[in-house]
Amino acid sequence: MRKTIMSIELEGLKPFKKGKVRDVFESGDKLLFVASDRISAFDVVMPNGIPDKGKVLTQISIFWFEFTKDIIKNHLIASDIDEIVGYDEKIGAYKDILEKRSMLVEKSQPLPVECVVRGYLAGSGWREYQEKQSICGIELPPGLKESDKLPEPIFTPSTKAETGHDESITKDETIDLIGDKLFGFVSSKSIEIYKKADDFARSKGIIIADTKFEFGKKADEIILIDEVLTPDSSRFWPLNEYKAGRPQRSYDKQFTRDYLDSLDWDKVSPGPVLPDEIVNKTREKYLSILSLITGKTL
Numbered sequence: 001m002r003k004t005i006m007s008i009e010l011e012g013l014k015p016f017k018k019g020k021v022r023d024v025f026e027s028g029d030k031l032l033f034v035a036s037d038r039i040s041a042f043d044v045v046m047p048n049g050i051p052d053k054g055k056v057l058t059q060i061s062i063f064w065f066e067f068t069k070d071i072i073k074n075h076l077i078a079s080d081i082d083e084i085v086g087y088d089e090k091i092g093a094y095k096d097i098l099e100k101r102s103m104l105v106e107k108s109q110p111l112p113v114e115c116v117v118r119g120y121l122a123g124s125g126w127r128e129y130q131e132k133q134s135i136c137g138i139e140l141p142p143g144l145k146e147s148d149k150l151p152e153p154i155f156t157p158s159t160k161a162e163t164g165h166d167e168s169i170t171k172d173e174t175i176d177l178i179g180d181k182l183f184g185f186v187s188s189k190s191i192e193i194y195k196k197a198d199d200f201a202r203s204k205g206i207i208i209a210d211t212k213f214e215f216g217k218k219a220d221e222i223i224l225i226d227e228v229l230t231p232d233s234s235r236f237w238p239l240n241e242y243k244a245g246r247p248q249r250s251y252d253k254q255f256t257r258d259y260l261d262s263l264d265w266d267k268v269s270p271g272p273v274l275p276d277e278i279v280n281k282t283r284e285k286y287l288s289i290l291s292l293i294t295g296k297t298l
């Protein structure tokens with residue numbers, strides 16, 4: 001039987017934050033960042049999870065932290081479980097649960113915006129374009145179709161809603177939140193990371209349609225935090241099936257979302273239990289993205 005890790009409790013470690021997917025603990029002045037197997041769809045955490053999903057998310061993030069470290073410093077300190085235990089021996093008792101799904105990271109003060117980059121027109125960006133021919137106040141050419149590639153990747157930040165859906169905000173609204181200097185910094189870093197990652201992913205048969213980064217303040221520095229370019233924070237499309245003018249099959253939660261759409265569920269918590277078939281297919285998808293991007297298996 002495969003084990004699904006829905007919640008992580010570690011005696012002796014103080015919980016720092018419980019997100020939709022991650023359970024974060026204090027470890028001295030650092031954080032132990034653990035990805036559970038929880039899955040959320042339409043911002044609702046489902047009652048059952050996807051075995052190994054947390055491991056896949058963590059391993060993909062680690063790959064991208066390494067890949068982007070010449071562009072910007074990030075919060076990753078250690079990901080090898082023995083190395084983590086070397087920093088904090090209390091963690092040693094939980095090696096089995098934590099292995100591959102954990103990172104020891106620098107504690108930072110997250111900036112209050114989600115740094116979204118879009119290279120293609122999809123999801124809420126596509127909806128906003130249809131209404132206004134712009135996204136976050138950025139004018140776009142007329143006549144673009146769903147899933148079209150944008151002339152240039154654009155930075156379309158959104159608020160970090162504590163509960164519910166994030167809302168996209170304009171450049172001026174973002175500057176009100178973080179100031180113009182930080183706006184310039186995170187927008188250019190986000191686009192630079194996106195371009196480099198998209199080039200690489202393309203060589204592996206994947207289009208990164210859009211993605212979301214988070215940055216945090218650590219002393220006087222701004223570093224890349226959270227998860228990076230995972231199927232949870234990005235839209236990945238198979239390159240060989242790409243065709244503008246329609247929605248694309250996405251690599252990850254598609255089965256989950258399609259299944260939920262087929263039910264008479266109002267998308268309000270609690271969500272329905274996912275049947276085994278959906279769980280297994282979704283798991284296969286997560287594993288295949290891991291190996292496509294990193295060349296590795298769990």
Ligand SMILES: Nc1ncnc2c1ncn2[C@@H]1O[C@H](COP(=O)(O)OP(=O)(O)O)[C@@H](O)[C@H]1O
Binds near residue numbers: 022108227
């Ligand atoms: N280095 C860091 N320091 C402090 N907080 C962080 C750091 N990296 C990520 N976080 C925060 O930890 C949380 C990660 O948990 P997650 O399950 O992804 O939450 P969410 O439901 O908000 O997406 C997020 O709120 C994120 O802002």
Ligand SMILES: [Mg+2]
Binds near residue numbers: 019021226
């Ligand atoms: Mg998150």
